[in-house]
Amino acid sequence: xxxxxxxxxxxxxxxxxxxxxxxxxxxxxxxxxxxxxxxxxxxxxxxxxxxxxxxxxxxxxxxxxxxxxxxxxxxxxxxxxxxxxxxxxxxxxxxxxxxxxxxxxxxxxxxxxxxxxxxxxxxxxxxxxxxxxxxxxxxxxxxxxxxxxxxxxxxxxxxxxxxxxxxxxxxxxxxxxxxxxxxxxxxxxxxxxxxxxxxxxxxxxxxxxxxxxxxxxxx
Numbered sequence: 015x016x017x018x019x020x021x022x023x024x025x026x027x028x029x030x031x032x033x034x035x036x037x038x039x040x041x042x043x044x045x046x047x048x049x050x051x052x053x054x055x056x057x058x059x060x061x062x063x064x065x066x067x068x069x070x071x072x073x074x075x076x077x078x079x080x081x082x083x084x085x086x087x088x089x090x091x092x093x094x095x096x097x098x099x100x101x102x103x104x105x106x107x108x109x110x111x112x113x114x115x116x117x118x119x120x121x122x123x124x125x126x127x128x129x130x131x132x133x134x135x136x137x138x139x140x141x142x143x144x145x146x147x148x149x150x151x152x153x154x155x156x157x158x159x160x161x162x163x164x165x166x167x168x169x170x171x172x173x174x175x176x177x178x179x180x181x182x183x184x185x186x187x188x189x190x191x192x193x194x195x196x197x198x199x200x201x202x203x204x205x206x207x208x209x210x211x212x213x214x215x216x217x218x219x220x221x222x223x224x225x226x227x228x229x230x231x232x233x
Contacts, residue, residue, distance in 0.1 A: 026117045030101030037094035044087060084140045092135055096128035156188065157207050160220045168192040168199040173214040176205060190215040
């Protein structure tokens with residue numbers, strides 16, 4: 015236990031400890047924000063956009079690690095995590111054999127090792143996380159569709175989130191709140207998106223016939 019704590023507090027792992035602390039802080043804040051129907055990802059921007067015509071240098075690196083296929087905040091957390099793990103692993107090996115690697119060299123080595131890991135991991139994450147928008151569907155098209163409350167309940171207070179699948183089979187996670195005359199809509203409830211304002215969609219309880227039609231369409 016003492017050896018582990020000594021490693022975590024050693025000056026030559028300070029960049030990796032700082033990266034891990036920032037990663038945990040961002041992840042924790044995003045989790046708490048999501049529970050109240052907000053998302054830091056929306057403030058930072060949904061995605062990183064890289065022009066393919068300039069896919070060289072730094073732009074090419076962003077494309078290679080799948081920037082643009084997942085939210086920017088997720089990519090930042092992933093990069094911090096892989097950099098931190100790689101750094102601790104490299105310095106742990108060095109300490110194990112009784113040598114000391116300068117922190118600048120260790121940081122460069124950790125960054126080089128983490129880039130392939132970011133590419134592989136980001137590709138897997140991009141396949142499973144819901145996307146808030148796509149190039150094929152405009153958010154205005156979701157009005158009139160049935161969705162399911164994923165974070166709620168939806169009421170006239172803080173907004174929550176609903177999820178639905180578009181005609182192309184892509185899942186979307188949308189900020190929503192209940193209509194002015196609607197009862198609170200619990201998590202798991204089927205809702206009808208009837209309108210939207212500048213901040214969120216407006217939802218009401220979905221009629222039974224629309225729910226039945228949605229289920230038949232999925233069958």
